[in-house]
Amino acid sequence: MAGDAEIDFVGLSHELEAQELDAPGGVASPQLYGQLLALYLLHNDTISSKFLWKRIPNNIKQGNPELSLIWVVGQHMWKRDYPSIYESLRKDWSDSVKPIMNALNESMRRRAMNLVRKAYASINVDDFAVFMGMPVAEAKQAAIVEGWSLDPQSKFLTPKKIELVSTVTLPNEQHLSVLTDYVSFLEN
Incomplete structure (x- = not known):
C-alpha cells in the first residue's frame, strides 16, 4: 500500500x-x-x-x-x-x-x-484540543487554518460557520409541471 x-x-x-x-x-x-x-x-x-x-x-x-x-x-x-x-x-x-x-x-x-x-458559538482552546485529540498548540493552528478566530485573552475560539447553499424552490405549479412531464415521458 x-x-x-x-x-x-x-x-x-x-x-x-x-x-x-x-x-x-x-x-x-x-x-x-x-x-x-x-x-x-x-x-x-x-x-x-x-x-x-x-x-x-x-x-x-x-x-x-x-x-x-x-x-x-x-x-x-x-x-x-x-x-x-x-x-x-x-x-x-x-x-x-x-x-x-x-x-x-x-x-x-x-x-x-x-x-x-x-x-458551538465559541469554545475554550483547551476543551477544543481535548475534543480534537491533539496538543493545544496544534489545535489552535488547526482552527486558525480553518479560518476560526482566537481571542488571546479569553483563550476562546470562534468557529467560522460554513455558509449553507440555499436550494432553489420551485413554485408548486412549476413543480407539478415538471413531475407531469416526467411521468408523461415514462409512459411514452
Missing part, C-alpha cells in the same frame, strides 16, 4: 467483503478481518463493524490482539468518546491496517471539527 491518499478504501472494502464471503469454510484470515473492521470504522459504519466483530470466530479474536485493539476503537466510536478514540488510535498498527487507521484518525478529526463548528 503506497500512500494513504492513493488507496481506494471503498473499493477495498467491497473487495474484502467478497473475499470474506468466498473464504473456505466461511472463516477468513485475521488480516482480512482486521482490515474490514478498520474500514467499517473509517466509513463510520459502526453497525456493520459490530456484526463483523460478532461473526469473527473467538479463536481468531484471541490469537490476534490487534483485532481487539481495533474493536476498542469501535467501542469508543459507538459511545462517541472522542478523547478515548484518539487514545485508542495511538497504537503501532501492522502494515495491513496502518493506512486505514491513519485515515480513520484524520476522518475523526474532520468530524470533530465539523461538530464543533455546528454546535
